Amino acid sequence: MADPAFSLCVYCGSRPGADPAFAQAAQAVGRWIGAHGGQLVYGGGSSGLMGVVAEAARLAGGRVVGVIPQTLVDKELANRRCDELHIVQTMHERKAMMAERSDAFVALPGGIGTFEELFEVWTWRQLAYHDKPLGLLNVAGYYDGLMGFLRTSVASGFMSEWQMDLLHAATDAEALLRSLVQSAGPGQAPVALRSVI
Template sequence: MAEPAFSVCVYCGSRPGDNPAYTQVAQAVGQWIGAHHGQLVYGGGRSGLMGTVAEATRLAGGRVVGVIPQALVDKELANRQCDELHIVQTMHERKAMMAERSDAFLALPGGIGTFEELFEVWTWRQLGYHDKPLGLLNVVGYYDGLLGFLQTSVSSGFMGEWQMGLLHSGSDASELLQSLVEQAGTNARQIPLRSVI
């Protein structure tokens, strides 16, 4: 396979959630990445939305890179169909490798692991450790409450609007992905991720 046109890190749940729309959007994200000759970087599991986005990317002709800690290989049922499956020792290694291999970041619905990954990479962005775009895919209002709370943080003086401006949210997978890839640009891989560990 030729060099991918871009590389998107997708954070999402290892469970499918209770609304079929979550699975549908994970499929749409994977199909878009594959159809646009891109590469998916994700947590390496084959269950839940993680497995869905990886399989959809693969079937659409995209490249799939999974990164999973040894301790989670059995729990998350590591996806052996990845083009690259990296088994690491710690969550710190996992997140650093995922960030290093990506041009942009996108969060789909998920639980505390997804929240933690998104907030960490957002924090790294505001501190200048990287200059890669961040997206939050708000499917059927899943993140309405979170976005509302974040605005409360701004109005309460704990965050600035410029920090909110670093996180691009939307409900249309294709539009948000297109925007992230365009923001990343062709020079995205040349911007090193400064060490945060």
């Protein structure tokens, strides 16, 4: 396989969630990555939305890179269909490798692990540890409450608008992914982006 046109890190739940729209969105994201010659970097699990996005990317021709700690291999049923499956010792190693291997980041619905990963990479961005774009896919209103809380944080003086502007929140998967890939920085191979969702 040729080098991927881009490498997108996806954070999402190891559970499927209660709304079928969550899995549909994960499938659409994976399919979009694969159809555009991209590489998915994710947490290496085969369950929940993680498994859905990885399988969709693989079936669409994308390259799949999973990174999972040894202690979670059995619990999360590591995805042996990854093109690369990296088994690391700690969560810190996992997150560092995922960030290093990615050109941009997007969070889908998930639980506290997804929240933690998103907030950490967002914090790294505001501290200029990286300059990679960040996205939040708000599926079926899942993140409405979080976005409201974040606006409260700005209004209360604990965050600034420029920090909020670092996180691109959207409800349209294709538009969000296109924006993230196109703004991923210099050195990116040009990508012929077309609608596949």
